[in-house]
Amino acid sequence: MGKTITSTARPSLISDFKEITKIRLSVSVVFSSLAGYLLGVETVNYQTLVLLALGGYFMVGASNAFNQIIEKDLDALMKRTKNRPIPSGRMSVSTAFVIACVFTILGIAILYVINPKTAMFGAISIFLYTCAYTPLKTKTPLAVFVGAIPGAIPFMLGWVAATNDFGIEPGTLFAIQFFWQFPHFWAIGWFLFDDYKKGGFFMLPTGKQDKGTAVQTIMYTVWTILVSIVPVFGFTGRLCLTPVSAIVVFLLGLGMLYYAIQLYKKMTVVAARQLMLASVSYITLLQIVYVLDKFLR
Incomplete structure (x- = not known):
């Protein structure tokens, strides 16, 4: 008995807090939001930047x-998640629920201080992720489509925080991150297939690691690339992209497409992991290129 307690109690309270709120994922979301804000703003307001980062987190x-x-209960079945704070018994459901509720209130309140529209999209994001995406994960591969909506909100949220307006510009930012989610999630679904299966999660579009899934991954990668260069054509309002930056974004996209094609050719876990890493690099570098393009123009 003593041994069990020692082994499960090893992670600290701080590391459990980081785990329950997924701090690394939160940082990437905050990065997207701040990039969207910098794209939408006329003059940078550092107070708003801080509020957006906190609200996003x-x-x-x-x-x-x-x-x-x-x-x-499903996390307890999977190797990847069985040591999370709740299934491992280090954190009670009631403690986690208090954290979740406090974070919801703080997040929406902070975003409301920026402007009401930002708070509204923040609330929609929490609702869809919790009440639609999470329950659907064990029911249908369409869960990824639903999950792509809250997943695509952060980039757009930054623009709305900057302008208090939703139009073609934040719509385009939303579309970029929406289409990008598919190759990203399906790559993860592929290399964690066996583990997800234990928890009863259906993440791949065909439900299998097959050519059908690989073809759809390529297709959505192409859509992502096309949507990402749309601002160069000048019909996305204030969201513009110079030809040089559009070429850079296009070449970055070809890099991701290369790994999507490799997954189709090799059909291996290694190829899927490489595509996942390429997709993370792509969206991060795209956001950096977009912001630099605006400020160096």
Whole structure:
């Protein structure tokens, strides 16, 4: 008995808090939001930047805490997630629920201070992630389509925070991150296929690691690339892209497409992992290129 307690109690309270709110994922979401803000703003307001970063973190933290409460029994079945705070018994459901509720209130309140529209999209994101995406994961591969909506909100959220307006510009930012989610999620679904299967999760479009899934991954990668260069044609309002930056983004996209094609050719876990890493690099570099393009123009 003593041994069990020692082994499960090893992670600290701070590391459990980081785990329940998925701090690494939160940081990537905050990065997207701040990139969207810099693209939309006329003059940078550092107070708004800080509020957006905090609100974004609380928003994602809340979604993840609710997610881990709902999936606690399934998480216990999977190697990747069985040592999370709730299934391992280090954190009670009630503690996690308090964290989730406090984070929801703080996230929406902070985003509301920026402007009401930002708070509204933040609330929609938490609701869809928790009440639609999470329950659907064990029912249908269409869960990825639903999950792509809250997943695509952060980039757009930054623009709305900067302008208090939703139009073609944040719509385009939303579309970029929406289409990008598919090759990203399906790559993860592929290399974690066996583990997801233990938890009863259906993440791949065909439900299998097959050519059908690989073909759809390529297709959505192409859509991502096309949507990403749309601003160069000048019909996305204030969201513009110079030809040089559009070429850079296009070449980055070809890099991701290369790994999507490799997955089709090799059909291996290694190829799927490489595509996942390429997809993360792509969206991060795209956001950097977009912001630099605006400020160096």
